[in-house]
Amino acid sequence: MQDLTxxxxxxxxxxxxGRGLFWAMVAVAIIVTLAYFFVLIRDRTVSWKKFLWxxxxxxxxxxxxxxxxQRMTSSSFSDLGGPIDWIVLLxxxxxxxxxxxxxxxxxESLVRPPRSREGRE
Amino acid sequence: xxxxxTVATSRRGFLGLAGGxxxxxxxxxxxxxxxxxxxxxxxxxxxxxAAGTALANRLVERLDGARITLVDGRQKxxxxxxxxxxxxxxxxxxxxxxxxxxxxxRGVEWIEERAAEIDPEAKTVTTEGxxxxxxxxxxxxxGLVLDHDxxxxxxxxxVGTEGIGALYAGPEAAAATWASASRFVEEGGxxxxxxxxxxxKCAGAPLKHTFLIDDRxxxxxxxxxxxxxxxxxxxxxxGVPIVAEKVxxxxxxxxxxxxxQRTLKSIDPGAKIATFEDADGxxxxxxxxxxxxxxxQRAPDVVRQSGLSWADKWTDQGWVEVDMQxxxxxxxxxxxxxxxxxxxxxxxTAASVKWQVPVIxxxxxxxxxxxxxxxxxxxxxxxxxxxxxxxxxxxEFDYHDNLVPSFPGVIAPLEELWISWLMKEVALKATYxxxxxxxx
Numbered sequence: 001m002q003d004l005t006x007x008x009x010x011x012x013x014x015x016x017x018g019r020g021l022f023w024a025m026v027a028v029a030i031i032v033t034l035a036y037f038f039v040l041i042r043d044r045t046v047s048w049k050k051f052l053w054x055x056x057x058x059x060x061x062x063x064x065x066x067x068x069x070q071r072m073t074s075s076s077f078s079d080l081g082g083p084i085d086w087i088v089l090l091x092x093x094x095x096x097x098x099x100x101x102x103x104x105x106x107x108e109s110l111v112r113p114p115r116s117r118e119g120r121e
Numbered sequence: 122x123x124x125x126x127t128v129a130t131s132r133r134g135f136l137g138l139a140g141g142x143x144x145x146x147x148x149x150x151x152x153x154x155x156x157x158x159x160x161x162x163x164x165x166x167x168x169x170x171a172a173g174t175a176l177a178n179r180l181v182e183r184l185d186g187a188r189i190t191l192v193d194g195r196q197k198x199x200x201x202x203x204x205x206x207x208x209x210x211x212x213x214x215x216x217x218x219x220x221x222x223x224x225x226x227r228g229v230e231w232i233e234e235r236a237a238e239i240d241p242e243a244k245t246v247t248t249e250g251x252x253x254x255x256x257x258x259x260x261x262x263x264g265l266v267l268d269h270d271x272x273x274x275x276x277x278x279x280v281g282t283e284g285i286g287a288l289y290a291g292p293e294a295a296a297a298t299w300a301s302a303s304r305f306v307e308e309g310g311x312x313x314x315x316x317x318x319x320x321x322k323c324a325g326a327p328l329k330h331t332f333l334i335d336d337r338x339x340x341x342x343x344x345x346x347x348x349x350x351x352x353x354x355x356x357x358x359x360g361v362p363i364v365a366e367k368v369x370x371x372x373x374x375x376x377x378x379x380x381x382q383r384t385l386k387s388i389d390p391g392a393k394i395a396t397f398e399d400a401d402g403x404x405x406x407x408x409x410x411x412x413x414x415x416x417x418q419r420a421p422d423v424v425r426q427s428g429l430s431w432a433d434k435w436t437d438q439g440w441v442e443v444d445m446q447x448x449x450x451x452x453x454x455x456x457x458x459x460x461x462x463x464x465x466x467x468x469x470t471a472a473s474v475k476w477q478v479p480v481i482x483x484x485x486x487x488x489x490x491x492x493x494x495x496x497x498x499x500x501x502x503x504x505x506x507x508x509x510x511x512x513x514x515x516x517e518f519d520y521h522d523n524l525v526p527s528f529p530g531v532i533a534p535l536e537e538l539w540i541s542w543l544m545k546e547v548a549l550k551a552t553y554x555x556x557x558x559x560x561x
Contacts, residue, residue, distance in 0.1 A: 015551035076511060
């Protein structure tokens with residue numbers, strides 16, 4: 001690979017998903033992340049009950065992400081050939097797990113905000 | 122703490138932060154751009170394939186006022202690295218097809234005709250429609266032609282019938298190849314694979330097709346009913362010795378027989394017999410239930426008749442006589458050749474084109490400004506050599522037969538890996554498209 005710059009990466013991702021879909025996905029990721037920080041800052045505490053649900057959803061996110069990637073690329077677990085393949089697989093799983101956890105936590109907090117400051121403490 | 126509370130509880134403050142972050146990330150996206158050069162040079166590029174299109178997109182960015190003309194009669198652009206996937210039933214035929222026009226930048230003229238004549242002495246190209254195009258600089262990027270007539274008994278309309286495949290011939294032929302190959306996968310029998318004696322585009326593709334059909338047979342549970350033979354005119358399985366050895370081992374592992382120094386000369390579709398010639402000119406017949414035909418490959422006639430070809434090398438093929446590092450013609454300094462048609466020892470792949478384009482760009486721009494450039498192409502070629510559905514070896518090498526891995530220590534070049542398959546499956550077409558736009 002020659003000149004693997006940030007601009008090249010962006011160009012490649014634009015071509016991979018289409019320019020509209022790629023930037024829509026970036027926007028969704030940014031919005032969810034900002035919403036996550038928004039509810040954290042707004043509530044000024046972590047709700048452990050919501051966090052528990054978020055944690056419970058993590059294995060689901062991990063498995064879904066791995067199966068999605070395998071489905072999209074006509075591959076399966078038997079194709080894993082070396083250490084880097086396991087690292088990629090784990091990376092996909094971790095990304096899926098964290099992504100879904102953040103999404104679940106944020107949605108819960110947005111849909112059911114704490115009733116009052118007193119209620120939180 | 123109180124300041125944090127103020128910002129956090131103020132929705133406007135929060136949105137302001139978000140906007141600032143977006144603006145910052147936007148700054149990060151702006152690409153550095155070399156200063157453009159003022160010129161009124163007339164640049165003619167023959168061919169709007171991978172090389173011609175990518176170069177046109179980059180020259181438009183670099184040159185201000187240049188008259189850039191692309192000459193190509195083909196309405197459709199083909200993403201040729203995808204043909205192997207089509208011929209193994211992994212992608213539909215339209216996966217490789219797009220409109221030529223969608224990749225061309227504004228500011229270039231596209232003449233939808235083929236070139237009929239190149240006169241390097243008069244510095245003029247004449248199109249099939251009789252239009253004369255005088256040039257100051259010429260880039261020959263015509264690609265190559267498949268000489269199907271060289272295989273006696275073969276014709277393109279046979280592909281998809283009688284157990285005949287020929288994936289190089291285009292998207293329809295690649296899809297028809299899968300029609301033939303899938304019957305072989307279901308019924309078993311004897312499959313013959315191979316490559317031509319000439320230089321060829323992507324020398325890994327004949328091997329990929331063999332591996333993919335082998336894998337298809339295994340998945341169908343029919344490998345035991347099939348015999349696979351790989352026959353090639355060369356003494357080894359790949360031009361790079363260390364890769365050839367690896368492929369030899371993989372063929373051994375997969376139970377693929379080899380017949381080296383055998384050149385396919387003719388087929389008899391009715392009798393399903395292929396005739397090969399060995400190094401001593403002795404004919405050998407092989408019966409088949411499936412045969413994959415890759416014909417000899419040559420420069421187009423318009424190039425071979427122009428006097429631009431090598432006179433003492435590849436005389437039956439006609440590749441353009443260029444310096445192997447600058448890609449500049451050895452007798453006409455205002456002429457360059459790029460991609461499949463360039464007469465260099467390696468480099469008939471899209472990955473090579475990606476590395477060749479910036480070299481020609483630098484030399485051309487330097488020449489226009491009266492300077493020189495030390496940009497060099499060192500034969501870089503890349504081949505995600507698929508060894509089964511889901512695994513590939515990311516083989517990268519140069520003129521010197523050295524392996525030049527892009528990710529040393531991370532992606533081992535001679536190891537069958539899922540990540541290399543992912544690159545071929547997911548990232549390659551996107552990278553190719555970005556290259557066409559001059560962005561990669």
